Amino acid sequence: MATFSDQLVLLLLTLARVVVVLVVLLTTIAYTVWLERKVVAHIQSRWGPYLVGPHGLLQPVADGLKFLFKEDIIPDEVDRVIYILAPLLAFTLAFLSIAVIPFGESVTIAGYTIPLQITDLNVGLLFILAVTSLGVYGVALAGWSSNSKFPLFGGLRSSAQLISYELTLGLAVVGVVMIAGSLSLREIVEQQRGLWNIFKQPIGFLLYFTAAIAETNRTPFDLPEAESELVGGYHTEYSSFKFAMFFMAEYANMVTVSCLATSLFFGGWLGPVFGPPLLRAFLPVCWFALKVATFLFIYIWIRGTLPRFRYDQLMNFGWRFTLPVALLNVLGTSLIVAWRSV
Amino acid sequence: MVAPLFYIFAGLAIVAALSVVLQRTPVYSALSLILVLCSLAVIYLLLDAPFLAVVQVIVYAGAIMVLFVFVIMLLNARAEAPTDRSRFARWLGLPLLAAFLGEVLFVVLAHFADTPLYSGEAFDAGPRAVGGLLFRQYVLPFEVTSILILVAIMGAVVLAKKQL
Numbered sequence: 268m269a270t271f272s273d274q275l276v277l278l279l280l281t282l283a284r285v286v287v288v289l290v291v292l293l294t295t296i297a298y299t300v301w302l303e304r305k306v307v308a309h310i311q312s313r314w315g316p317y318l319v320g321p322h323g324l325l326q327p328v329a330d331g332l333k334f335l336f337k338e339d340i341i342p343d344e345v346d347r348v349i350y351i352l353a354p355l356l357a358f359t360l361a362f363l364s365i366a367v368i369p370f371g372e373s374v375t376i377a378g379y380t381i382p383l384q385i386t387d388l389n390v391g392l393l394f395i396l397a398v399t400s401l402g403v404y405g406v407a408l409a410g411w412s413s414n415s416k417f418p419l420f421g422g423l424r425s426s427a428q429l430i431s432y433e434l435t436l437g438l439a440v441v442g443v444v445m446i447a448g449s450l451s452l453r454e455i456v457e458q459q460r461g462l463w464n465i466f467k468q469p470i471g472f473l474l475y476f477t478a479a480i481a482e483t484n485r486t487p488f489d490l491p492e493a494e495s496e497l498v499g500g501y502h503t504e505y506s507s508f509k510f511a512m513f514f515m516a517e518y519a520n521m522v523t524v525s526c527l528a529t530s531l532f533f534g535g536w537l538g539p540v541f542g543p544p545l546l547r548a549f550l551p552v553c554w555f556a557l558k559v560a561t562f563l564f565i566y567i568w569i570r571g572t573l574p575r576f577r578y579d580q581l582m583n584f585g586w587r588f589t590l591p592v593a594l595l596n597v598l599g600t601s602l603i604v605a606w607r608s609v
Numbered sequence: 610m611v612a613p614l615f616y617i618f619a620g621l622a623i624v625a626a627l628s629v630v631l632q633r634t635p636v637y638s639a640l641s642l643i644l645v646l647c648s649l650a651v652i653y654l655l656l657d658a659p660f661l662a663v664v665q666v667i668v669y670a671g672a673i674m675v676l677f678v679f680v681i682m683l684l685n686a687r688a689e690a691p692t693d694r695s696r697f698a699r700w701l702g703l704p705l706l707a708a709f710l711g712e713v714l715f716v717v718l719a720h721f722a723d724t725p726l727y728s729g730e731a732f733d734a735g736p737r738a739v740g741g742l743l744f745r746q747y748v749l750p751f752e753v754t755s756i757l758i759l760v761a762i763m764g765a766v767v768l769a770k771k772q773l
Contacts, residue, residue, distance in 0.1 A: 346634075346636075349636065349640075388659060389659065389660075389735070390659050390660050390663050390736065393660070393663040393664070393667065393736075394659075394663055396663075396667055397663045397666040397667045397670075397671060399671075400666070400667050400670070400671025400672065400675070401666065401670060401671055403671075403675055404643070404675070404678070407675070407678055407679070407682060408636075408640075408678075410682070411636065411678075411681075411682045411685075419682065419685070422682060423679070423682060423683065426675060426678070426679045426682070427679070429675075430672070430675055430676070430679075433671075433672075450660075450736060
């Protein structure tokens with residue numbers, strides 16, 4: 268009986284962690300949207316949302332309700348099954364990769380040690396790359412099933428762009444994996460106790476962040492949804508909550524990419540820890556959140572500053588610049604790692 | 610816990626594989642194939658080989674099938690018009706299929722009937738073990754394969770571009 272109740276507790280604890288992480292992620296997404304509108308507004312000398320709540324802080328709630336109550340229009344000529352499947356796919360996959368991100372060390376409550384992570388997969392990093400590589404289907408299928416020319420262009424552009432930059436994304440993190448000798452994100456963070464990886468892999472980080480912006484379809488790589496040429500790109504024909512799902516998927520991907528950048532290059536939850544036991548347990552999570560928030564701010568800052576690439580520039584940059592540099596970075600790092608281990 | 614999950618995903622893989630063949634619309638076939646590959650990945654996961662499972666998803670579902678879907682979208686292929694099926698295939702196809710399935714069944718029953726479904730820690734399929742095998746024991750076949758793929762890529766470029 269003891270083992271059964273132990274298993275039940277384990278199950279409940281896991282469920283609790285999943286629920287907490289999802290709620291935190293959804294809140295983060297809502298307030299990243301608010302932050303984006305505010306920061307971009309201030310960059311452009313405007314105020315941004317100001318009416319709903321103090322400084323527009325309740326704007327995400329209003330937006331969410333608005334999306335829920337809008338009429339859900341499905342155009343006549345779409346491929347219905349795939350048209351409905353695509354936003355679900357984009358949404359689910361965007362929320363899946365958060366499962367292997369470690370937010371902090373473990374905390375002990377009432378005799379149970381709870382790691383601050385949904386699951387520590389020993390190939391966690393590859394898991395995220397796998398989920399990201401599937402993410403393209405949401406966009407591509409949305410573009411195809413809409414049966415309309417602008418979404419199709421958006422979907423095609425997006426497939427080409429994601430395939431191109433996935434290579435750089437994968438190669439950029441190989442250096443970190445070689446230094447850590449592990450694919451588990453928890454071990455990669457632990458290994459950075461002495462020195463963060465950003466100082467060992469500066470080129471790797473720049474490549475990772477560039478490719479990550481391209482993978483999340485953000486300015487200056489937001490060609491799949493370029494408003495000025497493609498109306499809205501792959502989600503032109505979507506309305507109401509299906510559009511909201513694409514929207515949330517994009518921001519969830521931003522959060523995941525920022526979490527991964529923090530874990531791989533900026534020491535994850537590591538930071539100065541001091542004070543009473545409660546503060547000690549709480550501080551690592553705060554450091555992690557602070558680092559992730561910084562990345563989200565940089566994302567928005569880049570969006571407010573840079574114009575969009577042209578399509579040929581995007582492809583040239585991906586294949587002729589970032590990919591060779593990423594290969595050289597892998598070569599250099601492997602030589603140094605091999606030389607050190609001799 | 611392992612056995613029921615195995616039957617669920619093995620069944621899913623078979624149903625999806627049939628759907629690959631039977632669907633008229635190319636996109637549906639491609640999506641069914643992705644489902645097959647993902648169910649196989651889950652089966653690898655049940656065999657305690659998360660590395661193989663993840664690589665399966667990255668390479669097949671995430672890279673190769675994206676190209677398939679990309680090409681289908683580029684051609685904007687809709688439902689295929691049914692053609693007069695070849696009489697040859699109808700008379701020879703089904704018996705051949707039955708013979709092949711019978712052969713597979715015979716081999717499995719004759720040689721692996723006593724092998725349990727899941728044998729625990731019989732092998733190590735982590736990244737380190739796979740990498741070691743690939744770059745020590747099988748380094749020659751590995752390199753030869755990579756050259757073969759390179760030749761195929763160059764051939765495709767030469768065929769596609771009349772003027773270089």
